[in-house]
Amino acid sequence: MAGAPADGSDAAPTALTARAPQVPADRLVAEMVPPPRFQGARFDTYIPDxxxxxxxxxxxxxxxxxxxxxxxxxxxxxxxxxxxxxxxxxxxxxxxxxxxxxxxxxxxxxxxxxxxxxxxxxxxxxxxxxxxxxxxxxxxxxxxxxxxxxxxxxxxxxxxxxxxxxxxxxxxxxxxxxxxxxxxxxxxxxxxxxxxxxxxxxxxxxxxxxxxxxxxxxxxxxxEDYRHRGLPQAPDPYDDETVTRVAYRTPGASLDDFPSLLDHLSRVHPSRYGAMCDGIQAVCLTDVQAVPDQSTALRLVVLADRLYDREIPVLTSGKPFGELFSDEMLRGGYRKKYFRAISRLTALARDAGTLVGH
Known part of the structure; x- marks a missing residue:
C-alpha cells in the first residue's frame, strides 16, 4: 500500500488486498437481483438515443x-x-x-x-x-x-x-x-x-x-456508449501523493498499489469480488500499469464490473485506463470485455474527480 500522508492526521484506509471473503451458497441465491447501480432502473428512466x-x-x-x-x-x-x-x-x-x-x-x-x-x-x-x-x-x-x-x-x-x-x-x-x-x-x-x-x-x-x-x-x-455520450473526458491519472491523501481523508476508501491488487485477485475466486467490495466507498489505486497477461486481464474485467455495479468511484495514479490492455488483447477474442472494462472504469474515474475537489 502507498505510504501515509506526512501529517498522519487521518485513519488508515482499508486495503482490498487484505480481504478474501467467503461467500455461502445462500448468499449467492439471495443476491441474484439487479446490482445497486440498477436498483432504480425502469423503462421510463432509460433515455433512448x-x-x-x-x-x-x-x-x-x-x-x-x-x-x-x-x-x-x-x-x-x-x-x-x-x-x-x-x-x-x-x-x-x-x-x-x-x-x-x-x-x-x-x-x-x-x-x-x-x-x-x-x-x-x-x-x-x-x-x-x-x-x-x-x-x-x-x-x-x-x-x-x-x-x-x-x-x-x-x-x-x-x-x-x-x-x-x-x-x-x-x-x-x-x-x-x-x-x-x-x-x-x-x-x-x-x-x-x-x-x-x-x-x-x-x-x-x-x-x-x-x-x-x-x-x-x-x-x-x-x-454509441451512453456512459460517455456528451460528457467530458475522464480526468488524467493523479500523482501518488494525491491518491494517498484522498484515500486517508475519505471514509470507507480503500488504498492499494495496482500490481499488488492484481496479484491478490489471482488468489480470490471471482465470485467473491463483489463481497470483497462490501462497505467500500471509494477505490484508490497507485501505480496503475498495463496488465501483464490475459488471465490477469480477465480477472480485472470482473472486478471492474463489480465496482461499476456498486457505483464505487475509482481514483488512480500511473497509466490511464486506455492503456490497461495491450493492442494484441484489444484485437483478440476477449476485446469486447476489455473495451467494456475501459468504458466502465473511465466512468468511475470521472465520478472520483469530486473526491479530489473536496
Missing part, C-alpha cells in the same frame, strides 16, 4: 414481454411433486436476447425487465453468466434446477460464449428451466476469434445455445 430508433423499439418490446410473463413459474408457490406430470413447454419465444455493443444500455433494459415483470422479487433472478456458473458450482446442477425452476424469470447479463464447457452447462440448465416454464432474458459477449466485431452477434449466441434458439427472440439495440 433519438438517432437510434432501435433503442425506443426495445423499450416497447421488452415492456410487452414483461407484461406477458405474469403469474408465477410453472411450479407455482409450492414445489412440484416428483411424480407430477411435467408441464408442457410454453409455445412461441419464451426468452429475449439483447444484441448490441457495450454502453447502449442493455443492462439497464435487462434490470428494467426484471422490475417490470409482475412477480414477487423472490420469484425473479438476475445475475451475470459468471454468477450463474458459480451458483451451479455451489449448489450442484440438480439443486440449481430445482431452485431456479420455481422462478418466473431469469435474467442473465453478459452471457459468456468463450468457454465451451460452461456454455454447454448453462445451455443445459436453461433447457431445464424452459421446461419448467421459466421466462429467460440475456445479453452476451462475443466469441473468441471474432476479430474486428464492434457489437454482439445474435447468430453466435443462438448457435451456441443450440436447441434453445427457438425460445429466444433476438432484439438488436444500436448506438
Amino acid at each position: 433519438g438517432k437510434q430508433p432501435s433503442q425506443a423499439e426495445a423499450v416497447q418490446v421488452l415492456s410487452a414481454f414483461a407484461a406477458g410473463i405474469g403469474g408465477t413459474a410453472a411450479g407455482g408457490t409450492a414445489k412440484r411433486r416428483w411424480f407430477a406430470r411435467k408441464p408442457a413447454a410454453p409455445k412461441g419465444p419464451r426468452g429475449v436476447y439483447l444484441d448490441g455493443g457495450y454502453g447502449v444500455g442493455k443492462t439497464h433494459l435487462l434490470a428494467s425487465l426484471w422490475h417490470a415483470t409482475p412477480a414477487p422479487a423472490e420469484r425473479k433472478a438476475f445475475g451475470t453468466f459468471v454468477e450463474l456458473t458459480n451458483l451451479v458450482g455451489a449448489l450442484g446442477f440438480q439443486q440449481t434446477v430445482r431452485t431456479l425452476g420455481e422462478h418466473t424469470l431469469l435474467c442473465i447479463d453478459e452471457f459468456e460464449l468463450d468457454d465451451p464447457g460452461d456454455t454447454v452447462l448453462v445451455s443445459t440448465l436453461l433447457g431445464k428451466l424452459v421446461d419448467s416454464g421459466v421466462a429467460l432474458a440475456a445479453t452476451s459477449n462475443t466469441l473468441p476469434g471474432k476479430l474486428g466485431e464492434g457489437r454482439f452477434a445474435a447468430a453466435d449466441f443462438l448457435r451456441e445455445i443450440q436447441g434453445l434458439s427457438a425460445h429466444f427472440r433476438p432484439l438488436r439495440i444500436d448506438g
Whole structure:
C-alpha cells in the first residue's frame, strides 16, 4: 500500500488486498437481483438515443414481454411433486436476447425487465453468466434446477460464449428451466476469434445455445456508449501523493498499489469480488500499469464490473485506463470485455474527480 500522508492526521484506509471473503451458497441465491447501480432502473428512466430508433423499439418490446410473463413459474408457490406430470413447454419465444455493443444500455433494459415483470422479487433472478456458473458450482446442477425452476424469470447479463464447457452447462440448465416454464432474458459477449466485431452477434449466441434458439427472440439495440455520450473526458491519472491523501481523508476508501491488487485477485475466486467490495466507498489505486497477461486481464474485467455495479468511484495514479490492455488483447477474442472494462472504469474515474475537489 502507498505510504501515509506526512501529517498522519487521518485513519488508515482499508486495503482490498487484505480481504478474501467467503461467500455461502445462500448468499449467492439471495443476491441474484439487479446490482445497486440498477436498483432504480425502469423503462421510463432509460433515455433512448433519438438517432437510434432501435433503442425506443426495445423499450416497447421488452415492456410487452414483461407484461406477458405474469403469474408465477410453472411450479407455482409450492414445489412440484416428483411424480407430477411435467408441464408442457410454453409455445412461441419464451426468452429475449439483447444484441448490441457495450454502453447502449442493455443492462439497464435487462434490470428494467426484471422490475417490470409482475412477480414477487423472490420469484425473479438476475445475475451475470459468471454468477450463474458459480451458483451451479455451489449448489450442484440438480439443486440449481430445482431452485431456479420455481422462478418466473431469469435474467442473465453478459452471457459468456468463450468457454465451451460452461456454455454447454448453462445451455443445459436453461433447457431445464424452459421446461419448467421459466421466462429467460440475456445479453452476451462475443466469441473468441471474432476479430474486428464492434457489437454482439445474435447468430453466435443462438448457435451456441443450440436447441434453445427457438425460445429466444433476438432484439438488436444500436448506438454509441451512453456512459460517455456528451460528457467530458475522464480526468488524467493523479500523482501518488494525491491518491494517498484522498484515500486517508475519505471514509470507507480503500488504498492499494495496482500490481499488488492484481496479484491478490489471482488468489480470490471471482465470485467473491463483489463481497470483497462490501462497505467500500471509494477505490484508490497507485501505480496503475498495463496488465501483464490475459488471465490477469480477465480477472480485472470482473472486478471492474463489480465496482461499476456498486457505483464505487475509482481514483488512480500511473497509466490511464486506455492503456490497461495491450493492442494484441484489444484485437483478440476477449476485446469486447476489455473495451467494456475501459468504458466502465473511465466512468468511475470521472465520478472520483469530486473526491479530489473536496
